[in-house]
Amino acid sequence: xxxxxxxxxxxxxxxxxxxxxxxxxxxxxxxxxxxxxxxxxxxxxxxxxxxxxxxxxxxxxxxxxxxxxxxxxxxxxxxxxxxxxxxxxxxxxxxxxxxxxxxxxxxxxxxxxxxxxxxxxxxxxxxxxxxxxxxxxxxxxxxxxxxxxxxxxxxxxxxxxxxxxxxxxxxxxxxxxxxxxxxxxxxxxxxxxxxxxxxxxxxxxxxxxxxxxxxxxxx
Amino acid sequence: xxxxxxxxxxxxxxxxxxxxxxxxxxxxxxxxxxxxxxxxxxxxxxxxxxxxxxxxxxxxxxxxxxxxxxxxxxxxxxxxxxxxxxxxxxxxxxxxxxxxxxxxxxxxxxxxxxxxxxxxxxxxxxxxxxxxxxxxxxxxxxxxxxxxxxxxxxxxxxxxxxxxxxxxxxxxxxxxxxxxxxxxxxxxxxxxxxxxxxxxxxxxxxxxxxxxxxxxxxxxxxxxxxxxxxxxxxxxxxxxxxxxxxxxxxxxxxxxxxxxxxxxxxxxxxxxxxxxxxxxxxxxxxxxxxxxxxxxxxxxxxxxxxxxxxxxxxxxxxxxxxxxxxxxxxxxxxxxxxxxxxxxxxxxxxxxxxxxxxxxxxxxxxxxxxxxxxxxxxxxxxxxxxxxxxxxxxxxxxxxxxxxxxxxxxxxxxxxxxxxxxxxxxxxxxxxxxxxxxxxxxxxxxxxxxxxxxxxxxxxxxxxxxxxxxxxxxxxxxxxxxxxxxxxxxxxxxxxxxxxxxxxxxxxxxxxxxxxxxxxxxxxxxxxxxxxxxxxxxxxxxxxxxxxxxxxxxxxxxxxxxxxxxxxxxxxxxxxxxxxxxxxxxxxxxxxxxxxxxxxxxxxxxxxxxxxxxxxxxxxxxxxxxxxxxxxxxxxxxxxxxxxxxxxxxxxxxxxxxxxxxxxxxxxxxxxxxxxxxx
Numbered sequence: 001x002x003x004x005x006x007x008x009x010x011x012x013x014x015x016x017x018x019x020x021x022x023x024x025x026x027x028x029x030x031x032x033x034x035x036x037x038x039x040x041x042x043x044x045x046x047x048x049x050x051x052x053x054x055x056x057x058x059x060x061x062x063x064x065x066x067x068x069x070x071x072x073x074x075x076x077x078x079x080x081x082x083x084x085x086x087x088x089x090x091x092x093x094x095x096x097x098x099x100x101x102x103x104x105x106x107x108x109x110x111x112x113x114x115x116x117x118x119x120x121x122x123x124x125x126x127x128x129x130x131x132x133x134x135x136x137x138x139x140x141x142x143x144x145x146x147x148x149x150x151x152x153x154x155x156x157x158x159x160x161x162x163x164x165x166x167x168x169x170x171x172x173x174x175x176x177x178x179x180x181x182x183x184x185x186x187x188x189x190x191x192x193x194x195x196x197x198x199x200x201x202x203x204x205x206x207x208x209x210x211x212x213x214x215x216x217x218x219x
Numbered sequence: 220x221x222x223x224x225x226x227x228x229x230x231x232x233x234x235x236x237x238x239x240x241x242x243x244x245x246x247x248x249x250x251x252x253x254x255x256x257x258x259x260x261x262x263x264x265x266x267x268x269x270x271x272x273x274x275x276x277x278x279x280x281x282x283x284x285x286x287x288x289x290x291x292x293x294x295x296x297x298x299x300x301x302x303x304x305x306x307x308x309x310x311x312x313x314x315x316x317x318x319x320x321x322x323x324x325x326x327x328x329x330x331x332x333x334x335x336x337x338x339x340x341x342x343x344x345x346x347x348x349x350x351x352x353x354x355x356x357x358x359x360x361x362x363x364x365x366x367x368x369x370x371x372x373x374x375x376x377x378x379x380x381x382x383x384x385x386x387x388x389x390x391x392x393x394x395x396x397x398x399x400x401x402x403x404x405x406x407x408x409x410x411x412x413x414x415x416x417x418x419x420x421x422x423x424x425x426x427x428x429x430x431x432x433x434x435x436x437x438x439x440x441x442x443x444x445x446x447x448x449x450x451x452x453x454x455x456x457x458x459x460x461x462x463x464x465x466x467x468x469x470x471x472x473x474x475x476x477x478x479x480x481x482x483x484x485x486x487x488x489x490x491x492x493x494x495x496x497x498x499x500x501x502x503x504x505x506x507x508x509x510x511x512x513x514x515x516x517x518x519x520x521x522x523x524x525x526x527x528x529x530x531x532x533x534x535x536x537x538x539x540x541x542x543x544x545x546x547x548x549x550x551x552x553x554x555x556x557x558x559x560x561x562x563x564x565x566x567x568x569x570x571x572x573x574x575x576x577x578x579x580x581x582x583x584x585x586x587x588x589x590x591x592x593x594x595x596x597x598x599x600x601x602x603x604x605x606x607x608x609x610x611x612x613x614x615x616x617x618x619x620x621x622x623x624x625x626x627x628x629x630x631x632x633x634x635x636x637x638x639x640x641x642x643x644x645x646x647x648x649x650x651x652x653x654x655x656x657x658x659x660x661x662x663x664x665x666x667x668x669x670x671x672x673x674x675x676x677x678x679x680x681x682x683x684x685x686x687x688x689x690x691x692x693x694x695x696x697x698x699x700x701x702x703x704x705x706x707x708x709x710x711x712x713x714x715x716x717x718x719x720x721x722x723x724x725x726x727x728x729x730x731x732x733x734x735x736x737x738x739x740x741x742x743x744x745x746x747x748x749x750x751x752x753x754x755x756x757x758x759x760x761x762x763x764x765x766x767x768x769x770x771x772x773x774x775x776x777x778x779x780x781x782x783x784x785x786x787x788x789x790x791x792x793x794x795x796x797x798x799x800x801x802x803x804x805x806x807x808x809x810x811x812x813x814x815x816x817x818x819x820x821x822x823x824x825x826x827x828x829x830x831x832x833x834x835x836x837x838x839x840x841x842x843x844x845x846x847x848x849x850x851x852x853x854x855x856x857x858x859x860x861x862x863x864x865x866x867x868x869x870x871x872x873x874x875x876x877x878x879x880x881x882x883x884x885x886x887x888x889x890x891x892x893x894x895x896x897x898x
Contacts, residue, residue: 007567010530019529041517041530042572059572060530064472066591067534070579077566177567 005055005177006166009075011099012084013092014063017118020149021084022058025159047163054163058082071099072106079169079176080112080162085133087117087146088125093133100140110172112165113142116158120148267391274389347500348436355428362421365413370425373404374433381433385440390447394558397433401561404429430561431501438500441559443551452550460545460584465602470592473535474523482522489515490544497547502560505552506570513573516540530576538580553578 010018019041026043041060046053061067061074075081083099085092096115103111115137117128130146137144143161147154169176250258250266252273262270359366377400384393405426408414414422434441443449468475476482492512499505516536520528546552556574557565565571583591589599601607 005567014531019527019531023527041528041533041576042569044568057567057572059575060533062530062534064531066593067579067583069586070534070582073575073579073582177563 001051001053002170002178003053003055004163004166004170005057006079006162006169007077008056008058008080008082008162009078010058010060010082010084011071011075011096011103012063012082013086013089013095014065016063016084016086016089016092017149018063018082018084019060021116021118021147021155021158022060024149024152025155045159047159049160049163049167052163052167054166056080056159056162056166071102075103075107077109078107078111079109079166079173080114082114082116082158082162083142084116084118085128086119087128087133088119088122090127093128097136100142104140110169112162112169113137113140114158114162114165115140115142115144117144117146118149120146120153121151348432351428351432351435355432359421359425362417363413366417366425369407369411369413370429373400373407374429374436376400377404377433378436381437382440385444386446390441390444390554390558393441397559398562400433401426401430427503431503434502434559435500442500442555443548447554449551449554450548452554453548456550456581456585457545457547459587460542462603463542463584463587464545466539466542466587466592468536468539470594471535471539472593473520473532473539475519475536475539476523479522482519485515485519485522486540486543489513489519489540493540493544493546496552502556503564505556506560506564506574509577510570510573512540513537513576534576534579534583537576538583541577541580541584549581553581 010022012018022043026045043058043060044055045058046055048054059074059078061071081099081103083096085096087093100113103113115133117130117133133146134144143165145154145158145161147158149155166176170178250256250269251264252266252269254266254269256266256268258264258266258269263273265273355370356367359370377397380396380400381393384396388396408417408422408425414425417425443453475486489512492508492515496505496508496512499508513533517528517533520532520536524532541549557578565574589596592599598607
């Protein structure tokens with residue numbers, strides 16, 4: 001049993017439902033009263049896939065324009081980026097493109113990108129066509145998914161895809177934490193990093209600072 | 220050294236974001252040496268790698284200038300190099316020492332003691348480290364003496380190394396050394412046979428304890444070290460926050476209510492947690508303070524808005540708390556944690572997330588402009604220069620006196636109260652209007668119902684007493700019907716009007732009157748009456764009722780008859796008619812009933828049979844007439860010889876036919892009812 005701990009950063013325009021999406025998933029996956037003090041901006045959730053336990057540490061970011069300059073602090077060392085836009089707003093989709101550009105420019109690690117069109121329940125007011133979005137996602141090697149945080153449609157699939165992506169990422173990314181220990185299964189998610197043996201995969205870390213960029217983004 | 224480079228990689232990203240302004244061309248951010256990576260002001264515009272090369276070459280140049288003898292010595296012993304470095308920095312240090320009493324002691328110790336003994340001396344001056352050591356022995360002695368010895372050996376090696384390099388290498392390098400030692404110790408714990416019998420969770424605790432212990436021992440050297448400009452940064456940010464004291468929750472678009480006591484307490488808790496960070500020594504403890512503070516902030520937001528708290532709301536709230544707290548040595552603390560906290564802890568987990576948020580908040584405050592507050596440049600400048608001051612409940616609570624604060628709070632409270640009063644007043648008014656409308660509506664509907672279904676008073680009931688004599692008289696003087704009739708008219712009408720007190724009754728009666736006119740048998744006057752007055756029907760009826768009653772003891776049949784007509788027109792009239800009948804019944808009808816209806820003294824029993832007869836006519840109106848037309852021909856003549864003259868009066872009245880059914884109905888039901896039923 002392998003345990004993978006990956007950092008997932010949520011990016012997207014203000015009001016596209018970043019938090020709603022995650023809290024919808026976490027609400028369902030865990031008892032809501034389990035972590036009331038943690039708030040909704042930081043989550044950990046566990047996805048069990050085949051012989052892997054994938055713990056996703058989800059970092060929510062503030063979507064306001066004025067906090068855009070701080071985003072690099074959040075996405076550094078992230079293993080996956082969840083780029084969320086609102087299918088009823090072209091503007092939010094354009095901001096995704098901008099985020100992707102920024103990530104490509106600043107992040108040297110291989111990183112899984114996942115583009116998510118939220119608010120599928122408002123399909124009749126759609127401004128961004130599925131074809132357009134999926135074509136764009138293909139061009140940046142990202143997974144494209146649509147969901148509705150309100151009706152819980154397709155939400156679980158996103159996190160499953162994330163887990164799959166992180167599993168494929170092992171060996172490609174140096175920041176991804178992989179533990180080979182069963183203790184993990186019984187320990188609490190929040191202290192995941194503090195418990196059990198930790199081994200950093202792909203020890204050619206010397207290349208990172210002056211980034212020999214690892215090509216081939218996952219998915 | 221793979222780990223070291225990793226350390227730098229994230230740090231350079233972090234510094235890169237802390238640019239003085241929000242909008243800078245990308246070219247300006249690049250490393251001065253042109254290697255294509257980002258540079259940083261902290262590294263004199265170089266990127267991390269180039270800065271290192273740069274400083275290394277600088278250092279070498281200096282040592283060359285210092286003389287060949289020094290240089291050769293430097294190669295032999297690190298100590299002479301250390302001494303030389305120390306001399307160079309003495310004046311710089313003393314400048315800091317004056318402002319920071321913390322360092323005076325350690326510097327004295329260092330000056331006096333030989334570097335080899337530094338660690339011991341350091342420990343003597345650090346009672347907390349001793350306490351920790353005792354704790355360590357208490358906790359881990361059960362796993363064997365070897366562990367304690369190994370732990371001490373490692374931590375001492377680490378401390379020695381740091382102390383040795385303290386004045387030689389820049390802080391960033393020391394941080395890398397520290398990270399390296401953490402990892403080394405961790406590997407040692409996991410692989411060394413000494414730790415074989417230790418359970419996994421204890422191993423992790425040991426690793427954590429190693430970090431904790433060494434950092435507490437070295438705190439005085441590593442926190443806000445004089446070799447860096449950390450203190451300047453502290454003072455800068457402190458001054459900046461002081462200047463920004465006018466920024467309140469509203470400016471940051473965060474929904475922290477200023478008046479709620481619970482919210483204020485929670486904000487104070489958050490502020491206290493943040494301030495507590497400075498008093499902690501180990502990076503983990505400082506980090507724990509940040510987490511505590513952030514959890515309080517989340518709680519505040521949950522209290523203010525409910526539901527899950529997103530980063531969109533959390534970050535502004537945290538900025539607000541940082542602004543209001545203005546923690547001492549904020550920058551030093553952040554840098555200390557960034558440098559010496561085990562890196563994996565900063566990268567991941569809740570603590571890492573919240574610490575990142577704190578860094579964001581600080582960075583935002585450093586780069587705050589009018590634009591980032593969505594405020595006109597002029598207004599921002601006015602606030603910054605102190606031309607305009609805005610006093611909010613927070614400012615007064617945190618800065619000014621208690622009285623001022625209470626005043627503010629009461630004002631806010633009063634404002635809220637007056638708003639609520641206004642709302643109450645408005646709703647009261649609308650409620651009153653609604654009630655008024657309801658009242659009118661009810662009146663209207665009552666009126667309309669009354670109009671649709673008028674209350675008709677049968678004129679014949681109570682006047683009986685009066686009319687009786689007259690009727691008798693009339694019967695006596697039957698030959699001349701005209702003169703007596705006008706006389707009873709006024710009396711019954713008034714009587715009814717009085718009794719029922721329905722002013723508009725007469726008006727209601729008009730539609731009805733036509734139907735009843737048919738009944739009123741007697742008079743030739745009628746046409747003229749109905750034409751003249753509204754009230755005429757009432758008048759007309761009285762005689763009508765009089766005459767049949769006087770026919771007297773056929774009264775029953777009369778009752779039936781009325782009902783028929785009224786049923787055709789309205790429902791109410793039927794009920795109305797019943798009551799007059801009842802009234803009537805005690806006086807005259809006892810006699811007539813008994814023969815026909817049997818035992819029952821009331822008017823009803825006779826009604827029913829008669830109704831039964833008339834059921835068919837009800838259903839089809841025309842048939843009623845037809846039938847009535849037919850019946851008279853058959854049944855009328857034989858029994859009703861005496862009353863015949865009266866009915867001629869009916870026919871006179873205008874409608875030839877209706878007059879006939881009156882009589883026929885009466886007679887058939889009354890006198891010949893047994894005969895009919897039999898037949």
